Amino acid sequence: MIIDLQRFVEHNRPCWTELEQALNRLEAEPDTRMSLESLQHLHLLYEQTTADLARLSTFSAEPEIRRYLESLVARAYGEIHETRERRRRFYPMRWLFQTLPQTFRRHVRAFWLSLAITLVGCAFGGFALAFDPAAKAVLLPFGHLQGDPSERVAQEESVSTDRLAGHRTTFSAFLMTHNTRVSILALALGMTWGAGTIILLFYNGVILGAVVTDYVAAGQTRFLLGWLLPHGAIEIPAILIAGQAGLILAATLIGRGQRARLSTRLRSVSGDIVTLIFGVALLLIWAGVVEAFLSQYHEPFIPYAAKIAFGAVELVLLSLFLAKSGGRKADRAKL
Amino acid sequence: MKTPVLQIRTPEGIVFSQALAGPVIRFLAWLLDLFCVMVALTVLGYAISLLNLISTNLALAVYTVSYFVVSIAYGIGTEWAWRGQTVGKRLFRLRVMDAEGLRIQFSQIVIRNLLRFVDALPMFYFVGGLACWFSPKCQRLGDLAANTVVIRIPRLSEPDLDQILAGKFNSLRHFPHLVARLRQNVAPTEAALALQALLRRDEFEPLARIELFERLATHFREKVPFPPEATDGIADEQYVRNVVDVIYRTER
Structure with missing residues (x-):
């Protein structure tokens, strides 16, 4: 059967126009709270329009009108059937002190896995360097780490001028952006079912383990701690959290033991992944500042004890923040 | 594709x-x-x-x-x-x-x-x-x-049906029983195809346009033959226009 197209359009157009105007208003002002009557009316308009679309689909349809109705129904469907909470306002302090640590704790097993992979990499790097010192060129492909640690320490401690004078801010900016890029990559590689994230974490661990072994074997543990702890206490956990986000993504993709559809699973973790990666970016900003303005200065400029103490305090505060901030009650309520 | x-x-x-x-x-x-x-x-x-x-x-x-x-x-x-x-x-x-x-x-x-x-x-x-x-x-x-x-995102515009259909004398309407049979015999997809051909008629090359409407007119003529007084002297494109008009618009 073929319907009288013109009569059909003329008869139903007021309803479509009203729905379109209501949707335009909703899209322009997403924070608007609708009254119950307005909501019921919107739903009525939506149902009428979907019925019109169904009629057009059943009978002969003019493609333009059908596309127009499909577009209207699609927009209305998105507004009416969306059940996820619409965040009306962003509270930075609440996000920082509640949402971020709670999200971290909710997925803490992924963090422990991220840490374990890095530690395995550390052990591998350490053993490889200990058994075959000639492998240093392969394990540590960075010019400033190639030489003898004792010589480097002697050189650093004999410097009487500020090498980074005039470049500290640029260096800090470079570190922030570079580390954030690596962190985003650790997250994004979760799409390789976690293989990329695991390789990246393992590789970072190998470098860290090799550096630690190299300096400890050379008797330069104090220098190493003074050099790495101030920024590493934040930077390394940040990379681990980025790995945690990547592993969450991978676990969601694999979906082992989960009966929900992939799209539903992804929908349930997307907010958490974004929270974690923004948290990582914040941590790396701090780490970049510390590395440029503190870590690169050694004795006699700054005593190692002070640097080590600073790094230890950072680590304790970060651990407390991630473990306690936001409160256990809030965690339970969330669950 | x-x-x-x-x-x-x-x-x-x-x-x-x-x-x-x-x-x-x-x-x-x-x-x-x-x-x-x-x-x-x-x-x-x-x-x-x-x-x-x-x-x-x-x-x-x-x-x-x-x-x-x-x-x-x-x-x-x-x-x-x-x-x-x-x-x-x-x-x-x-x-x-x-x-x-x-x-x-x-x-x-x-x-x-x-x-x-x-x-x-x-x-x-x-x-x-x-x-x-x-x-x-x-x-x-x-x-x-x-x-x-x-x-x-499709370009959302309703077809200008008036431009195609209204204000034209339609000789087929003199035979309401054949029009009713035509409406019954023509499938929705065929009707939609004819309507689209009319809407896009200016986009075709002249020869392709003549050939297309010739084929469409022949197709619809075979579906329901109208007497010669309704079809004589009507170009193929006009015939298709008349067919679309009677299919998509019932007289009020």
Whole structure:
């Protein structure tokens, strides 16, 4: 059967126009709270329009009108059937002190896995360097780490001028952006079912383990701690959290033991992944500042004890923040 | 090649579809966005160069951070502000939407933009392009992770039926019993085809236009033969116009 197209359009157009105007208003002002009557009316308009679309689909349809109705129904469907909470306002302090640590704790097993992979990499790097010192060129492909640690320490401690004078801010900016890029990559590689994230974490661990072994074997543990702890206490956990986000993504993709559809699973973790990666970016900003303005200065400029103490305090505060901030009650309520 | 579509079935049982954007048009939109980012960075670079008056070191640091932030935040900011569109997507009439047809969330926009780091590997979005090419919903990895798709926005306009149908004398209406039989025999797809041919008649080459309407007229004449007094002296295109008129518009 073929319907009288013109009569059909003329008869139903007021309803479509009203729905379109209501949707335009909703899209322009997403924070608007609708009254119950307005909501019921919107739903009525939506149902009428979907019925019109169904009629057009059943009978002969003019493609333009059908596309127009499909577009209207699609927009209305998105507004009416969306059940996820619409965040009306962003509270930075609440996000920082509640949402971020709670999200971290909710997925803490992924963090422990991220840490374990890095530690395995550390052990591998350490053993490889200990058994075959000639492998240093392969394990540590960075010019400033190639030489003898004792010589480097002697050189650093004999410097009487500020090498980074005039470049500290640029260096800090470079570190922030570079580390954030690596962190985003650790997250994004979760799409390789976690293989990329695991390789990246393992590789970072190998470098860290090799550096630690190299300096400890050379008797330069104090220098190493003074050099790495101030920024590493934040930077390394940040990379681990980025790995945690990547592993969450991978676990969601694999979906082992989960009966929900992939799209539903992804929908349930997307907010958490974004929270974690923004948290990582914040941590790396701090780490970049510390590395440029503190870590690169050694004795006699700054005593190692002070640097080590600073790094230890950072680590304790970060651990407390991630473990306690936001409160256990809030965690339970969330669950 | 058939345009891929995303079909969504509502709880009310209504199915609606959205045309999905393929990798080529998305790449073109991305090139345009890249150009926009470059322009923004150039303008920003000039503004930041004023900081050289205070400190070259500070100016370079601000530029380094700005470059990074703009290149990442451009996609996130524009897609969030314009409900799934960037400048490139606007010009090419594309939009990012939730793969289930629901309202797109900020977290989805962030994830699909952050995963560009993988999609862009090893260069020029090779990984993303491949994923998009093979994915049934034309999704790059970022879209898969964020559960989003990129759709083509149709130009929404109702056909000007009056221009085609109204005000014309229709000789077929003198034979209402044959008109009724025609309406009964013609399938909806055939009617829609004839209507589309009329709507797009000016887009055809003259010879192709004559040939098309000749075939359509022959087809409809075979469906229900009208007496010669109704069809004599009528060109094929006019015959098809009359057929469409009686099919789509009943007399009030």
